[in-house]
Amino acid sequence: DQQVKQNSPSLSVQEGRISILNCDYTNSMFDYFLWYKKYPAEGPTFLISISSIKDKNEDGRFTVFLNKSAKHLSLHIVPSQPGDSAVYFCAASGIGSEKLVFGKGMKLTVNP
């Protein structure tokens, strides 16, 4: 039973355009959501997060949107750069939980 779903395994965009990465979740007890970025042969690194009391969080070129009623979040990268090419993981955490639940990841390729 996958509680965090990233249904598209890959996305390819042109440099300078917008990248939109989607994530759906099934557990209504999740209240904190994170995006991680992973380069080959490295560990995941934290990118941006959002609490369930917000519907948007922005950090430079990265914005995460949360739609609680739809149990859906998305990561927008504007403008996309070739260095953004990586695998992006969506993760969620429940109230008071020590654990994160990860999606399967989506490979983003930004073409010059």
Place this chain on the structure above:
Amino acid sequence: NAGVTQTPKFRILKIGQSMTLQCTQDMNHNYMYWYRQDPGMGLKLIYYSVGAGITDKGEVPNGYNVSRSTTEDFPLRLELAAPSQTSVYFCASSYVAGVANEQFFGPGTRLTVL
């Protein structure tokens, strides 16, 4: 700060052998985690610890053991290695849980069991 360090980076084991994957963090984090990542899959939690002397099972604990004798170290032990344990293993740590559970990851150990 070195952050989270893992050794070894790569290892090949024969079926039935055992080994310990080392993980150390220098951020004084209370929480530590072991994940495995199989090809095309997300990260699955093996074991975690909320402090020295306290460990608990994650989603896929079978075939593994852990200990947490210090805040800094969280080794993962594989006994009787099996091909199904071929994977990339990541150790992570975090300072607080719950609302702001940002976990910091090590570079991973790529394990092959033949």
